[in-house]
Amino acid sequence: MIGLPFVYTIAGLMFAAFAGLSAVDRSNRKRVGNAAFWGLMAVSFLAGDALGDLGNGLLVLGLVALAGIGALGRGAPVTTTIEGRRAEAGARGNRLFIPALIIPLTALAGTLLLADIGVGGAPLIDPKQLTLVSLGFGVLIALAAAMAWLRPPALAPLQEGRRLIDSVGWAAVLPQMLAALGAVFALAGVGAVVGDLVGGVIPDGSRLAAVAAYTVGMALFTMVMGNAFAAFPVMTAAVGLPLVVRQFGGDPAIVAAIGMLAGFCGTLMTPMAANFNIVPAALLDLKDRNGVIKAQIGTALPLLVANTLLMYGLAF
Amino acid sequence: MLVLSGIAVVVVGFLLRLNPLLVVTVAALVTGLAGGLDLPTVIAAFGKAFNDNRYVSIIWIVLPVIGLLERHGLQERARQVIGGVKAATVGRLLIVYLLFRQVTAAIGLHSIAGHAQTVRPLVAPMTEAAAENKHGDIDADTRDEVKAYAAATDNVGVFFGEDIFIAMSSILLIKGFLESNGIIVTPLSLSVWAIPTAIVAFVIHGFRLLLLDRKLAHGAKAAR
Numbered sequence: 281m282i283g284l285p286f287v288y289t290i291a292g293l294m295f296a297a298f299a300g301l302s303a304v305d306r307s308n309r310k311r312v313g314n315a316a317f318w319g320l321m322a323v324s325f326l327a328g329d330a331l332g333d334l335g336n337g338l339l340v341l342g343l344v345a346l347a348g349i350g351a352l353g354r355g356a357p358v359t360t361t362i363e364g365r366r367a368e369a370g371a372r373g374n375r376l377f378i379p380a381l382i383i384p385l386t387a388l389a390g391t392l393l394l395a396d397i398g399v400g401g402a403p404l405i406d407p408k409q410l411t412l413v414s415l416g417f418g419v420l421i422a423l424a425a426a427m428a429w430l431r432p433p434a435l436a437p438l439q440e441g442r443r444l445i446d447s448v449g450w451a452a453v454l455p456q457m458l459a460a461l462g463a464v465f466a467l468a469g470v471g472a473v474v475g476d477l478v479g480g481v482i483p484d485g486s487r488l489a490a491v492a493a494y495t496v497g498m499a500l501f502t503m504v505m506g507n508a509f510a511a512f513p514v515m516t517a518a519v520g521l522p523l524v525v526r527q528f529g530g531d532p533a534i535v536a537a538i539g540m541l542a543g544f545c546g547t548l549m550t551p552m553a554a555n556f557n558i559v560p561a562a563l564l565d566l567k568d569r570n571g572v573i574k575a576q577i578g579t580a581l582p583l584l585v586a587n588t589l590l591m592y593g594l595a596f
Numbered sequence: 597m598l599v600l601s602g603i604a605v606v607v608v609g610f611l612l613r614l615n616p617l618l619v620v621t622v623a624a625l626v627t628g629l630a631g632g633l634d635l636p637t638v639i640a641a642f643g644k645a646f647n648d649n650r651y652v653s654i655i656w657i658v659l660p661v662i663g664l665l666e667r668h669g670l671q672e673r674a675r676q677v678i679g680g681v682k683a684a685t686v687g688r689l690l691i692v693y694l695l696f697r698q699v700t701a702a703i704g705l706h707s708i709a710g711h712a713q714t715v716r717p718l719v720a721p722m723t724e725a726a727a728e729n730k731h732g733d734i735d736a737d738t739r740d741e742v743k744a745y746a747a748a749t750d751n752v753g754v755f756f757g758e759d760i761f762i763a764m765s766s767i768l769l770i771k772g773f774l775e776s777n778g779i780i781v782t783p784l785s786l787s788v789w790a791i792p793t794a795i796v797a798f799v800i801h802g803f804r805l806l807l808l809d810r811k812l813a814h815g816a817k818a819a820r
Contacts, residue, residue, distance in 0.1 A: 284651060291654045321653075328647040334636060337643025340621065348618040360667050369669030369676055376665055376673045377705075383658055384703045387762055391784050411783045412651055415763050422661045430668050440663025444707075445656060450617055455765040456652040457620045459772035461602075463645035464624040464638075466777050468599045468631030505610040509766060510620070513773050514603055521777055533781040536770045537759070537789035544755040548748075552610070560711040560747035564720055566740050575741070575748035579801045583756075586796045594792070 283406030287416040292325030297438045298445055305355040313351030314446065317343060321453070340460075347450035354446045357439035379429070382422040383415065390414025455509055462513030470514075475522030487528045488592055494519045495588040498539050499546035499580075506552025508543030515539070530595035538595070542587040548580035549573060602627030649772040655763050658704060674700070674708045675718055686726045686742055687809035690749045691802050693719055697753025698794060702760035710754075711747060720746040731816035738815060745808055749801065756797035759790035 299319035305311050320343050328336060346352065360368075369376065391411045397404045405413050423437060445452060465471065482489045497519055501511040520539050524530045547553045551570060561569045568574070602623040609619030621642070628638030662670070678696065683689035697709060709715075720743045727734050727742050734742070758764050762783040767790075774781055 287654050287657070288650060291650075291657050294657055294660065324647065325650060328650060331643075331647070333640035333644040333647075335643065336647040337639035337641075340643055340646045341639065344615075344617045344621045348615050362672075365667070365669040366672045367669075369672035372669060372673070374673065374677070376668065376670050379661060380665055380670070380705055381703055383661065384761060384763075388784075391762070391782070408780065408782075409651075411762055412654060415654070416657065419657050419661060423664070426661060426664050430664065432664060432667060436667060437660035437664045440667050441660035442663075444659045444663045444666075448656075450615070452656060453653060454616055454620070455769045456646065456649050456772075457617055459649040459652050459769050459776070460642055460645035461606075461620050461624045461627075462773040463648065463776035464627050464642055465602065467641055468602070468627045468633075470599050470602065470627065471777075473597065473599055474603075504607060507610065507616070509769055510606060510610065510616070512766075512769065514606065516773060517777075518603075525779075532774055532779045533785045534789045536774060536781075537767075537786045538793060540766055540770060541756065541759060541790060541793045547755065548751060556711075556751050560715060560750075561744070563711055563716045564743045564747060566744055567736075568740065568744075571740055571744040572747045572751070575744040576751060578804055579748070579752055579797070582800050583793070583797055586800070587793055590792050590796070594789070 281402060281406055282404060282413055284409050284412060287409075287412050288325045288328075290416050290419070292322050292327075294438070294441065295319075295325060296322035298322075298442045301357070301435075301438060301442050302355055302446075305357065307356040308353045308446075310351060310353030311355065313346055314353060314355060317346045317352055317450065318445070320346075340457075343450075343453060347453075352446075352449050354449075355442055357443050359440065359443065379422045379426040382425060383418040386418030386421055387411055387415040390417060458509050458513055462517060465513060465517045471517035471522050474518030478519050479523060479527075482523070487596065490519070490523045490528055491530075491592045491595075492588050494524050494535070494539055495542035495584060495591060498543040499549075499584050502543040502546030503550035503552065506547070506550055506554070508540060508547055511543050511546070512536075512540055515543075524591075524595070528596065530591070534595040535591060538587050538591040542584055542591075545580045545584040545587065548576040598630040599627055601630050645776065648776065652765060652768040652772045655765050655768060658763075662705075662707065671708055671713055674705075675714060678709070678714060678718055679722070681722075683726065685730055685809045686723045686745070686812060687805035687807075689723055689726050690719075690745060690805045690808075693746075694749050694753045694798060694801060694805070697750060698757030698798060701754045701757030702794070704761040704763065706754050706758045706761075706764075709750065711750060715747050715750050719750070727812060731812050734812075734816075738812065742808075742812075745805070749805070752797055752801045756790075756794045760787050760794060762787045 295318045299315045303315035498515045502508045525532045561572050605623040624642045723746045767786050
């Protein structure tokens with residue numbers, strides 16, 4: 281049966297290649313840090329299940345230490361020139377979007393079509409991980425198609441991938457780390473404690489008040505932290521799951537999906553989300569550094585109300 | 597009550613702008629310790645959770661494909677497409693960009709455009725030009741407002757398009773979080789529920805862009 285290990289192997293080999301190519305990249309003063317960071321990620325993906333829980337914990341502390349001391353730099357792999365790219369963009373046209381389109385289309389088609397395919401009674405693909413396995417296939421097919429069409433040097437996809445992952449840096453692991461934090465919260469019973477606190481404030485039996493407490497809470501907490509990903513495990517453990525899902529019987533997929541989007545409304549309204557709101561104001565030479573936020577509030581507030589009503593109307 | 601100290605660590609750590617990976621890890625350790633676990637047990641629990649949630653990070657396997665396409669002009673092509681838009685007014689131009697951004701983000705191409713890649717070099721100058729064509733000379737405040745709307749439109753488009761992509765990291769984070777709370781959901785069942793909000797976001801922001809057109813026309817008339 282093909283399952284997550286298949287996708288993890290792809291990811292592990294890719295991170296291993298990033299680590300190796302980083303190690304020999306003389307353009308990056310901090311190449312040792314990059315090689316160590318992506319190397320640890322490769323170990324995690326290729327051998328995480330064999331490390332044991334404490335081993336994985338120490339691996340995480342290693343990643344955090346590297347990020348915390350600023351050990352990562354940015355590699356500068358040899359790539360094509362702007363002029364060359366512009367000319368190729370003109371010549372190749374919109375067909376350039378096709379390989380990128382293969383990935384989500386394969387993931388979608390695989391999810392919908394591969395569920396019932398089996399070998400000798402057992403399913404060919406782990407039914408619980410159909411989408412992610414299909415995504416893995418999609419990447420391999422897209423890569424093969426792009427290589428056949430564009431005929432770049434053999435190492436080009438890995439070097440270009442490394443260029444992109446270096447521009448993301450340690451932030452590439454943040455969502456996974458936040459998911460792990462959510463798991464620790466669940467273990468320690470954080471949700472139950474906050475649920476009791478918030479439950480006392482919300483009028484008894486008011487489903488709308490519970491939904492609004494979650495969506496508005498997501499937006500406010502996101503504004504404080506500048507990051508909906510960070511707010512999500514906290515607010516969902518505190519209000520979303522105990523109140524909206526368990527007490528009132530909301531569908532967890534709908535509640536969580538719309539809850540995250542309510543958080544995004546908060547992102548539109550906070551200077552703490554500097555990348556989205558303050559950096560562009562600087563890039564565009566705006567006199568008012570909060571100019572972008574001011575242009576967004578009129579969209580964010582009604583959209584937050586809409587998300588609240590959507591959750592209220594769809595999740596029950 | 598003590599188990600809430602982890603939440604306090606997150607809030608204070610982010611406010612102080614410390615490295616987020618560090619903040620999250622300290623928050624996890626503090627929460628576990630406050631919950632009565634000893635240090636090695638907490639580290640092991642966090643390590644197990646990290647290992648169980650690896651699929652949140654597998655979205656990065658798309659990077660070699662996207663990088664390769666960028667090497668052959670993907671971003672430049674996106675710019676040519678946007679640059680070729682013929683729209684008579686600021687609002688209509690930004691509505692087309694909003695749609696472009698939502699649709700491309702929904703198929704996983706959220707990084708082909710952005711404030712540095714497209715807004716500054718392309719969308720902002722195009723909106724300024726559209727404003728001048730339609731309304732004549734515009735004052736500095738109006739110019740700033742028009743540019744701010746260009747950046748705002750980029751944010752709204754990508755925020756409320758990307759979650760439709762089934763392998764977006766936010767979708768996988770949700771899946772991982774629910775799973776550690778004993779609820780199994782598929783990425784597809786999450787991403788379809790991003791569609792209603794995406795439509796509402798398009799309608800609300802699109803309507804505001806049309807209002808911006810009216811406001812600009814009004815301002816130009818008043819100045820004359």
